Amino acid sequence: MAYFEWANxxxxxNGPIDADHRKLVDLVNELHTxxxxxxxxLVVGRLLERLVRDTDEHLREEERVMAQAGFxxxxxxxxxxxxxxxxxxELQEKHRAGHVTVAAQLSAVLRDWLSVHIxxxxxxxxxxxxxxxxxxxxxxxxxxxxxxxxxxxxxxxAPRKLLA
Numbered sequence: 001m002a003y004f005e006w007a008n009x010x011x012x013x014n015g016p017i018d019a020d021h022r023k024l025v026d027l028v029n030e031l032h033t034x035x036x037x038x039x040x041x042l043v044v045g046r047l048l049e050r051l052v053r054d055t056d057e058h059l060r061e062e063e064r065v066m067a068q069a070g071f072x073x074x075x076x077x078x079x080x081x082x083x084x085x086x087x088x089x090e091l092q093e094k095h096r097a098g099h100v101t102v103a104a105q106l107s108a109v110l111r112d113w114l115s116v117h118i119x120x121x122x123x124x125x126x127x128x129x130x131x132x133x134x135x136x137x138x139x140x141x142x143x144x145x146x147x148x149x150x151x152x153x154x155x156x157x158a159p160r161k162l163l164a
Contacts, residue, residue, distance in 0.1 A: 004114065012125065028107060035107060049092075056085050088106075
């Protein structure tokens with residue numbers, strides 16, 4: 001059984017954002033597996049490098065999508081994103097300093113972040129976009145142009161390269 005499982009209540013866009021989140025879930029599970037096998041210290045440095053780089057890139061892209069959508073809670077999201085990346089960097093520094101508990105700490109931090117951030121914060125973006133879509137659809141229906149509105153998944157799922 002995986003340490004952290006992807007669940008349907010974590011779906012944001014059925015596209016690139018979810019694909020990035022799933023890759024982060026896979027990294028959490030990879031780290032946890034290595035840790036319980038006594039190999040956490042061997043893989044944590046490499047995983048931290050990837051996590052810091054890829055998470056920072058993913059979060060900036062999320063912020064771009066939020067800005068494009070006119071999401072009113074963008075600044076709060078940015079602060080949360082920045083705090084999370086700083087937490088990852090602090091763990092990276094602890095690892096470089098030789099702390100032996102970094103792998104276990106990182107597993108817990110990532111599990112908690114992914115669970116709370118996706119289920120609460122990122123869901124706010126999805127709900128906002130869905131509300132915008134409903135309002136736009138109502139306006140277009142009143143003008144007799146209902147077929148013009150793009151679904152929320154098209155708004156959120158702009159093609160991009162993340163978490164390579």
